[in-house]
Amino acid sequence: EAANPHGSLYLLIDRIPKLSYTPAKEAHKFYKTLSEGLKTSYFGQMYADCMARMEQLAEGKPAPDFTLATTEDRTVAKADFKGRYLLLYHWGLCPGSIHIDRQVSDLFEKYKDKGLQVVGLTESIADIRSVYESLPAGKKTPSPGVDDMRPVLAGMLEHGWIEAELETGHPENRQIMETYAIEGWPFFVLIDPDGTILARNYTNAFYQAKKILDKELGGTAAE
Structure with missing residues (x-):
């Protein structure tokens, strides 16, 4: 250059x-x-x-509309989250997701009753469950950034938020990837209660979202 x-x-x-x-x-x-x-x-x-x-997907722009079929056989749309902060979280079997998943869960637990909803997007939960069940229960399986994969995957299978699988018969689920130009794991989009994009990117967007939520929902000034 x-x-x-x-x-x-x-x-x-x-x-x-x-x-x-x-x-x-x-x-x-x-x-x-x-x-x-x-x-x-x-x-x-x-x-x-x-x-x-x-x-059109930059911070401060209106978040595009979307519709998703959830793993609980419900349909949710962007409009359903009006008045709440919404964090879209594309996750899966990658070192980045494995490293940050617990932090996302902790953030959700901290603010789920104060105005935060998370929607998880992943290719196939069955594939993750298959990997989890294949790991030895009495022996640690280390991975980059974690001492043992088994409890990490167990946590992934017990997310308390809304989940939508991308490898399904619902094309609208795959469409959200194109709508928000999501191309890898872990990827985050934070949308404010009025439907405006506040953060959108890989892991750094999560930490940006955490600062915003700590300030707006937790009363903690961003460092």
């Missing part, structure tokens, strides 16, 4: 997949450095289109 102040095709293509979690200001800053030739190229136009789409 230092050697190509006006961008290059490689740098441009390299940035496109990262736009789903790149802050809007940073994305614009890079785009402004591009030469006119790069801006009008096929990939330049692709970058601009993706950037414009991500701007």
Whole structure:
């Protein structure tokens, strides 16, 4: 990048997949450095289109509508959470989820009676249960960041919030991934009681959400 102040095709293509979690200001800053030739190229136009789409998911923007079929055979929609903070949490069998899942559960338990709801999005709970049941009960199974996988997975199978599986016969469940440009684990979107996006990203968005909720629901000033 230092050697190509006006961008290059490689740098441009390299940035496109990262736009789903790149802050809007940073994305614009890079785009402004591009030469006119790069801006009008096929990939330049692709970058601009993706950037414009991500701007609609930036902090302060209205959260898009969604409908989900839950694991309890209920249907929920964005409008159902009006007046409450809503944390969308895409989780699964990945080191990031395994590391942070307990913290998400603790946050939910702390504020569930004060105005917070969590909606968990995962591919298949049955797959996670299968892995859990395959682990030896009397022997620790370490994983990066945890001493024993078994209690972690047990906690994942006992989430107290609303769950929606993505690998189902409900296309609307998979649609939310595209609507919010969610492409990995663990991914978070915090929506305020008025339906505005307050945070959206990977793990750092969880800590951002925690600060907001501690301040707004817990009366604790953000550090």
